[in-house]
Amino acid sequence: MMQKNSRPGAGTAYATTSRSNNSPVDAVLHRLDRAKRTAPDRWIARCPAHDDRRPSLSVRETEDGTVLLHCFAGCGVQDITAALGLSASDLYPPSDRYTVTNTGPMTRIVDYKTALLGIHTEAVVVASAAVALANGEALDESAVERLLTAEERISDAISVAGGGL
Numbered sequence: 001m002m003q004k005n006s007r008p009g010a011g012t013a014y015a016t017t018s019r020s021n022n023s024p025v026d027a028v029l030h031r032l033d034r035a036k037r038t039a040p041d042r043w044i045a046r047c048p049a050h051d052d053r054r055p056s057l058s059v060r061e062t063e064d065g066t067v068l069l070h071c072f073a074g075c076g077v078q079d080i081t082a083a084l085g086l087s088a089s090d091l092y093p094p095s096d097r098y099t100v101t102n103t104g105p106m107t108r109i110v111d112y113k114t115a116l117l118g119i120h121t122e123a124v125v126v127a128s129a130a131v132a133l134a135n136g137e138a139l140d141e142s143a144v145e146r147l148l149t150a151e152e153r154i155s156d157a158i159s160v161a162g163g164g165l
């Protein structure tokens with residue numbers, strides 16, 4: 001028998017768990033609009049990165065505490081975390097965020113990886129704007145804003161990686 005799900009649901013779908021408040025999944029669920037638990041390690045919520053009428057964001061917590069986000073409308077993880085006011089590294093448990101070692105170059109491996117993934121997402125944004133411009137399309141205000149956001153996020157990724165501009 002599973003003990004931890006035996007309390008009747010009250011309030012938000014995950015409020016009955018006894019996990020710590022510092023886990024990545026809590027950070028995500030606290031910021032989501034009415035996350036609904038569908039399994040012990042799964043939730044569904046409205047995606048904050050697009051105009052979501054019905055819940056299309058799947059949230060999953062892996063055994064090591066990493067949060068997997070998937071929007072069925074196709075939003076990128078970077079867009080979802082940014083809309084939540086989080087960074088991609090917030091999806092990893094703290095023990096993974098900083099590899100415990102004194103050998104310098106081995107530290108913060110996961111941050112490098114998430115930073116690179118983030119840069120890739122932003123590069124795709126910039127590339128699609130370049131294609132639009134090449135086709136003679138005008139960029140509207142929101143597209144320009146998004147490109148400026150891309151630059152900001154790449155700068156953020158550089159600082160996550162321990163560099164500065």
Ligand SMILES: [Zn+2]
Pocket residue numbers: 047048049050052071072073074075
């Ligand atoms: Zn979405």
